[in-house]
Amino acid sequence: MKFTLKIWRQENAKAQGRFETYQLDNISADCSFLEMLDILNEKLVNDNISLPVDTITFDHDCREGICGMCSLYINGRPHGPEQGTTVCQLHMRRFNDGDTITIEPWRAKAFPVIKDLMVDRNAFDKIIQAGGFVSVSTGGVPDANAIPVRKEDADLAMDAAACIGCGACVAACKNASAMLFVSAKVSQFALLPQGKIEAKERVQAMVAKMDELGFGNCTNTYACEAECPKNISVENIARMNREFFFSKLTLAKRESNGGGVG
Amino acid sequence: MTQLNSKIPQGPLAEKWTSYKTHQKLVNPANKRKLDIIVVGTGLAGAAAAASFGEMGFNVKVLCISDSPRRAHSIAAQGGINAAKNYPNDGDSVYRLFYDTIKGGDYRAREANVYRLAEVANSIIDQCVAQGVPFAREYSGYLDNRSFGGAQVSRTFYARGQTGQQLLLGAYSALSKEIGRGHVELFHRREMLDVVIIDGRARGVIARNLVTGELERYAAHAVVLATGGYGNVYFLSTNAMNSNGSAAWRAHRKGAMFANPAFVQIHPTCIPVHGDYQSKLTLMSESLRNDGRIWVPKKKEDAEKIRKGQLKPTQLGEEDRDYYLERRYPAFGNLVPRDVASRAAKERCDAGFGVGTTGLAVYLDFADAIKRLGKHVIEARYGNLFQMYEKIVDDNPYEMPMMIYPAVHYTMGGLWVDYELQTTIPGLFAAGEANFSDHGANRLGASALMQGLADGYFVLPYTIQNYLGDQISVARFKTTAPEFDEAEKNIRGQIDRLMGINGKRSVDSFHRQLGHIMWDMVGMGRNAEGLKKAVTAIQELRKEFWKDVKVTGKKDNVNNELEKALRLMDFLELGELMARDALHREESCGGHFREEHQTQDGEAKRNDDDFKYVGVWEYKGENQEPTMHVEPLNYEFIEVKTRNYKE
Known part of the structure; x- marks a missing residue:
């Protein structure tokens, strides 16, 4: 599957944030959403092999829907399009080939952004x-x-x-x-x-x-x-x-x- | 040579703990206020210990790697927690829980520790209920129980399929209470990178602030490591992504000995691997084996057709199915211990009877249970697990049997501790999965939660006082001591070195490669040739890592790549020690299966004459061969037998 990703990048709590666009190809439908981001991060490391680059920071841990660490706001919905599912349990088969996906951090006064998609809860x-x-x-x-x-x-x-x-x-x-x-x-x-x-x-x-x-x-x-x-x-x-x-x-x-x- | 003194109290087995408590040193309330304890880790063991220390009046500092103590990986434990309450009146007792645990561990655990574990288990259930943990109940209002592997009684308490979550939230709420009262100070998003030793005693730690990148110093009279296991050395495991072995490994490099590193639990019921991009494996609770039946096709042709998608499992008649656990182990059937079930699955798949597209899967089938009990009962018992399976695999387990395969799950090995849970560094304690103490060569289901909470609520609060009893006149430590400077300088050097390599390969690519070496050669089946190869392969990979790794990002900001690189550099050393330990242990016991040592029908062949001991490794310096010490295991109260789950 192929995706265009618009991802919120923000250096730290005080910096100005912005959306960056990334292209991803050859993603398996069985891949989880976070694994898709892993692939993107590894690609960032490999593609920019001599340039200074920073991978996309996001909170995650158990990857089985129980620790509550993952916190992505996907296409305007917390944890994305699937009802009753954390991001780590969301799979790419829930999207259409060629989709543009917008990924933001939680937005709330009480949850300030730490970096990129990571917030302080x-x-x-x-x-x-x-x-x-x-x-x-x-x-x-x-x-x-x-x-x-x-x-x-x-x-x-x-x-x-x-x-x-x-x-x-x-x-x-x-x-x-x-x-x-x-x-x-x-x-x-x-x-x-x-x-x-x-x-x-x-x-x-x-x-x-x-x-x-x-x-x-x-x-x-x-x-x-x-x-x-x-x-x-x-x-x-x-x-x-x-x-x-x-x-x-x-x-x-x-x-x-x-x-x-x- | 360091003498290993396990400090097991004298006297009959059932009286040892009482006798210890009666004679140990205590610290009076006024003096407790003058003493500081650092607890690293906020899972069941760490949170329970920190909360208890706070209640007792000590000053406690807690370091937590995540954004909140509630994220610790204990939260993911599904099935339950054991205790010998004997509520179902089915013949359980403290002795029987002790016996099952020792036997389940294939007689490689310390008798006195395991008995104490069984003894305090009942108090854990009482404590958790008092905290408001919503355990499953009967219509009478009393607590419900279910069965787990390796036991013939129902002694497992549970909260749906989320027992770990509920127990952790119980400990987290107790910890939060103490933080609110000001007895415990919490430092979140901190990762411990070294133990600081002053005059031979652990007196502090250095941690990296994962938000600012700063290296921070913490001083105390005693340090407790409750930092979990090292299963992620295999890259793919059921552990959370942040779980790592670094705290334990760095303590090991500072002189804490490491016991039985080769003892790793491979859990039989996990969702099979599906692709190269996979980041972790998902466990399906052992409790499913209460009602699910495990099978593969009886005929290779059928298995082949299933793999090609030409045949569905539901189309196979009873006569064409091989319920291999029920066949091989009639007395325990589908509820044999984990090591036995995992090996049996591997044996069938290696022999060509595996299913799934890769042939590395077996069925866990609920059709009989649904027929017998109705879909609603199965849904009430395992609903969330079935849902999780469906989300990952995209297949409905109510209609199609689940596919499962073994995966790395838990590490029985860990820091060597004595009866007081103290490592070979005075003042440094290890609790929960981070220590080696209670599970021998194989852990029984629902025993990890029991051990974590036992260590945290009911063991350390006593034993740490025995240590601190003669520390009351020791003044608070300053973090300006040269030992702190030295430790911090070393870590700064490591970080600069990692970030300066600027090689061509990502951290994950090295980790994945290490994982393959470990799984192939230090996994479910091990042999001398493979293990020797593994030692060399890991050494080479380590050299390659230090030459060619690329760590992106900045050191003074959030940097996941740097975090992963720091953990991997430790895994690259720990992996080698695991292979060495596995190589030296010329026997099969529990999760450690040496292919050279098996019976004619493929069962593990233990060698009690030569290996009835704990293998305890001492660090000798970078790229130096480690030395092994031995703690003999003396079974005074039980007879050591060959494990038999057949009759």
């Missing part, structure tokens, strides 16, 4: 650090079966926990909102007895951190759900909103003692 870690956990220390916990969980609740919690933290929801949203990501974590714990104890503090702390980091608001376009490679449902956003308002009304003041959520 550290903001997601900071949201989790604000409360995306159960405050249990290692050791001193009861037997696993002493905490029974309704199968339906466990399954729903698992649906939410399947989030890979890639940031496609933010990239898809016109407001660059992180609501789907945050609500998935809030929901996982709100649905489980282990997480209920700190549920009120958790949702408040995580939402506050999300706002502080410059993510936008949710205006219910559901673009996040449509583009999520793990099909995380917007029902989680509804659940988080419920948790948020309920906790706002009922939250007792807690003295900050260095422990607990927030």
Whole structure:
């Protein structure tokens, strides 16, 4: 197969970016999208054998759709044209021979570009650090079966926990909102007895951190759900909103003692 | 010569760990605040250890190669985690989990370590449930279990096909909690390039900031390496692209000995290789062997027709199929351990019965299970795996049997550690896949997650205190010490040298070539002739690399080519050591199959008289022959037998 690639190149966070055009030929339909970029990079090295050249930087790691590292905005869609798929699981057979493909990084205020197609998603870690956990220390916990969980609740919690933290929801949203990501974590714990104890503090702390980091608001376009490679449902956003308002009304003041959520 | 002291506690097997904990040194809370620990790596072992150290009150610095700890390759583990809870009431016990693991490892692991692993496994499940890990449950609300290879009980806990993800996110959330509380400091997009040794003890590391290219210095009272395995030496493996052996290898060059480097696990159920451009191989979870049946055509003509696309597997009747695992190993059938299943697949394909366009594939067939249980049950159990298969292969596994072939998956070998998980460099610890400690010559399914979390949550938090107990009066280290200067200068030199070669070949072209050498000669079947050839071929390739590699980009910016070149220069040395270790071990055991040492029916032939030991290698300098030391394995509590999965 043959492709024309328009790829965003940007030397570093401060530099001005631009699109560069590249031609690729003889690409197998079974080749994955990232393997296609590998081929392009190797070609850049080989073709410019005596010129100073820099390969195209993009984040990637497991290449089996679970680490959440890959983050390409392809032809105007996070992770490209295939529903429920990360870029690393996207194959060239999903494109037509001769296609022009535009590749950009995630674009959001909270995800600044580091270089080319690589962005900084550290903001997601900071949201989790604000409360995306159960405050249990290692050791001193009861037997696993002493905490029974309704199968339906466990399954729903698992649906939410399947989030890979890639940031496609933010990239898809016109407001660059992180609501789907945050609500998935809030929901996982709100649905489980282990997480209920700190549920009120958790949702408040995580939402506050999300706002502080410059993510936008949710205006219910559901673009996040449509583009999520793990099909995380917007029902989680509804659940988080419920948790948020309920906790706002009922939250007792807690003295900050260095422990607990927030 | 360095004496290897495994520091196994005295006393009966079941009491060793308790006895150790009772007598070890502790550090009181006020002193913990004065002590610094560096943890390199944020997979299950690293994240769990760092979180636990933080909770205990130590000052912890964590280096993470990715943009977030949640990306670590532990996340890709699919099937599950073992523990001897015996919830299904099917006869499991700590002893049985220990026994299965030792036997699964083909009697090449240390008894005391494996027993401790089995002993703390139950606590891991308790811990993860308390963290909110959404394990699969029954309608009763209690935890569900399934079976894995090498066991006759159901002891594997799982979270759909994403158990590694959920356990890692559990450890990541515990780590995040400690970062939020200020006990742990996280440095992301950092790659460790050297251990700094002061007065014979590990006191820090040098890391490259992968965004700015700066070399950074970190000092501490102790250093923990939880940097994973070295499977990517084969270029193609199920490991993530960033997984590499450099942290362990660079520690080895500084004096940490390397144990059993030849012990590599080749996983039987992976999606077969499909082209030269391929960058990695994808695993299909071992749990699929619970319900899938493995077969090839009984007749060579049929196999040939299938390869040419003239016949579909579904057109072959039962009488024309060879369910070779069920035939050869009636007692364990499709659930034999990984090394056995991989070799059996290779044997059938080498004999001309393989399928797929290349002839290097066998079938994993769910037709019977779908008939017996219904499609919805199979979908609930393995839905995401089937979906992944379909995306990659473009074939529907509900209708057509899956095609699978073995691929490099895990490295049992690693840095030699004693019972305390301390390497031969005092103050340098190794945990998880980075050490060699628990899996012998073959790891059982669902045991890697168990070991990573055991090391991180329940072993290191104790044993590191025994080391730090007499370090409380040692003041914080400054990174201005000459040892830091020296280490940094060396790395700067390596980087300048790599970038100055300006040769004609890409980094990947060398890596691919190394991968071919390793797979062909240090892969599933090994022999003396091939291994000798491999040693020479790798030495030559290494020379070629240093003459002709082209590393593009800048050193003070993000530079993937430089990152890959730095890792490859280490793989080019490690690969040779693997071949040497494989060559010296004149026996077949676990994943190490020497073609000269097999029984008449093709089973591995172990040599306990001469090789019942851990091969421990000492680095002697660049292009020098390494020296091998021996840690004898004494089995006091179990009888060493020939592994038998037939009856």
